[in-house]
Amino acid sequence: MMEAAAATAPRELSYAQAIQEAMALAMEADERVFLMGEDIGVYGGAFQVTGDLVERFGPERVMDTPISELGGAGVAVGAAVTGLRPIFEFQFSDFATLAMEQIVNQAAKMRYMLGGAVSVPLVMRFPAGSGTGAAAQHSQSLEAWLGHVPGLKVIQPATPHDAKGMLLAAVADPDPVMIFEHKLLYKMKGVVPEGHYTVPIGKAEVRRAGRDLTIVATSIMVHKALEAAATLAAEGIDAEVIDLRTVRPMDRETVVASVCKTSRLLCVYEAVKTLGIGAEVSAMVAESEAFDFLDAPIVRLGGAETPIPYNPDLERATVPQVDDIVAAARALATGAR
């Protein structure tokens, strides 16, 4: 009986394993695909995402770079524009601040500046987010920075399934795709199909259907929102949870349709609240046909206006937690403001 169960149970992988499998499949399928990053070879990457891939594909395709984020990013841009398909790992998304010139001025704009003469098929991976006790320079969520730049696509897969499918979609994409991976998700397990499949960039996913309010969440906040929705359900509040998945281009259709149905919107994201993803989602809804359906002001739950602190209690207090989401959703749904 146990054997039969094992044979039919869907396979589970961790988020990190799902990314690794996607990269291996991409490299098997296309000689042009290769990995670049700091300590991704024998070390296996700071979060063991590349793991032992260097043993399968060799050091030329799982390429350790010096600690040179700007130069390394530029090499990836140059390789992409001349025929290779680099997947570039920043060790921490914070370190990408050193490479903004190449990402923002070069990768994002090259196709446009050259009037369409080239494409830049570049994938960059950004381990992001707080919760690891690594403090202010290793814990940021900078996806809104890059989401502000035309020419880039910016995604935040929230599940192992999407991490694999969206990475494979990113590798197939002719334009630069920036993948923000929350570090606390790396060990999360989930069902991941074998073989090659893609999850489209630019499409949000309704993770839980509901009638009373819409919670638009990104990355790890999707899981916190789902947990909050379970608590709310026990109270008779039926929350719809949307996993935004892509920051740019944002899926207006899915979000607006949901708010037209529920008449209430709560945005939940880990990055600093001001000028963040929630501001854009809120404005997008306020400017849409959903405005006439709104029964209450839109609410945003985002990170505190502070660098990420070291002390674990302070760190937790910096970003929205399940209880915060429950409280905000309850108030929004019941009008108890």
Add this chain to the structure above:
Amino acid sequence: MAARTRPARRTEPRRNLPFLYARYDHAALAGALRRMHLIRQFEEGAEDSYMRGLIHGTMHLSIGQEASAVGICLGLTDDDQITSTHRGHGHSIAKGADVKRMFAEFFGKTTGYCRGRGGSMHIADVSKGNLGANGIVGGGIPIAVGAALTAKRLSTGRVVVSFFGDGANNEGAFHEALNMAAIWKLPVIFVCENNGYGMSTSVERATAVPNIADRASAYAMPGVIVDGNSVSDVAEAADAAIARARRGEGPTLIECKTYRYRGHSKSDRNRYRSKQEIDEWMNERDPIRRFEAELVEFGILDKAGIGAIRDSVRAEIAEAIAFAKESPAPDVANLEKYVYTEPA
């Protein structure tokens, strides 16, 4: 500069000639002179069009620096690639771009190389291996290293040249890129056109070492200093660097000592250098006049031949400007085209 020899006689062995004249035939040498004239007259035509209000924005002219652009590109094939700078018109022409499409770009027209989206600072002709000028100082240097990584990985036999100015040698991108090119032994040549000033700040005030080429020793690659106003000297250094790169032995840093006659850009009041200094370079070290004198000396071209080249360039520039003026402007409805690749 290589020692001058007497005018070549048919009985003399070719090895007695300076590199350029031993290596290239008459047609190639006349072609090199033509490209230098094409660069200079292009720049003059661009400046004139700007003064007349036909071109907006700004531009960075390379008048006086023609020898480094042409001398380096002489040894490259159309398949070899370059990255260029904000002062990149000369590199583009030296790599074989059509001045019609360059002027059209300056005029912001759809027939321009970038369909009016890029302008002077983003001129590129990918079909001829020019991956683009760049508005960011040092921005093209790591990109060139990436292009060289592709060349090595796909065994294309290509070499990549990254042009940059003296100012770029103090950018982090320069140091990171040179280090990576060296550790991975990539087929790339770093060409610093040292014209003495990064905008207004002299190399002496901005750079801790006397020569930019001295930086090469930190990255275990050859650092070569050449008279950047001598086509022959530049071409000789390029030839050795290209051969080294094609052999798989890695990068070279070439420093071409040169001078720009015009200001940094259109806002420059020339407060940081003397008229005497500018006049000395223009009158005594002009790269085109020097090349012409050598061509006459070695019996490759006579005055009439040189005059014919200038005249044909003048006609080509006039035709190119007319083409640019007459070309259609982009449709504003297509503003967002080319931000992303459209699905096939």
